[in-house]
Amino acid sequence: MSDTGWARSKGDRAERDGLRRGAWYRVVEDKGQSWVVLDVHHVEVRVPKDDVEVRSERPAGWSVVHAPYLVCPGCHARRFVAGQVKEYKCPDCGNSWKVDWSDRA
Numbered sequence: 149m150s151d152t153g154w155a156r157s158k159g160d161r162a163e164r165d166g167l168r169r170g171a172w173y174r175v176v177e178d179k180g181q182s183w184v185v186l187d188v189h190h191v192e193v194r195v196p197k198d199d200v201e202v203r204s205e206r207p208a209g210w211s212v213v214h215a216p217y218l219v220c221p222g223c224h225a226r227r228f229v230a231g232q233v234k235e236y237k238c239p240d241c242g243n244s245w246k247v248d249w250s251d252r253a
């Protein structure tokens with residue numbers, strides 16, 4: 149299965165659609181309309197494109213949400229991380245990801 153892409157809420161704009169701020173969700177369908185269909189915890193949710201940021205590659209770094217809060221690209225856990233570390237291991241899923249402190253979600 150090839151990935152269509154990944155999307156996350158622009159700020160808190162897509163929170164009303166069930167997207168946690170800073171978390172990336174897999175794009176299930178993007179037919180060039182004004183919306184995309186995302187896999188939000190195994191539920192397909194249609195979200196206006198204007199409310200999300202879409203990328204083609206699978207995210208491999210933490211999203212910074214209200215620093216120093218980070219959101220895991222693997223399991224969507226939100227963690228408080230003190231100090232501007234370059235890499236941080238998620239206590240929830242056990243994966244290590246890089247931290248780009250300029251990547252504000």
Ligand SMILES: [Zn+2]
Pocket residue numbers: 220221222223224225238239240241242243
């Ligand atoms: Zn995690």
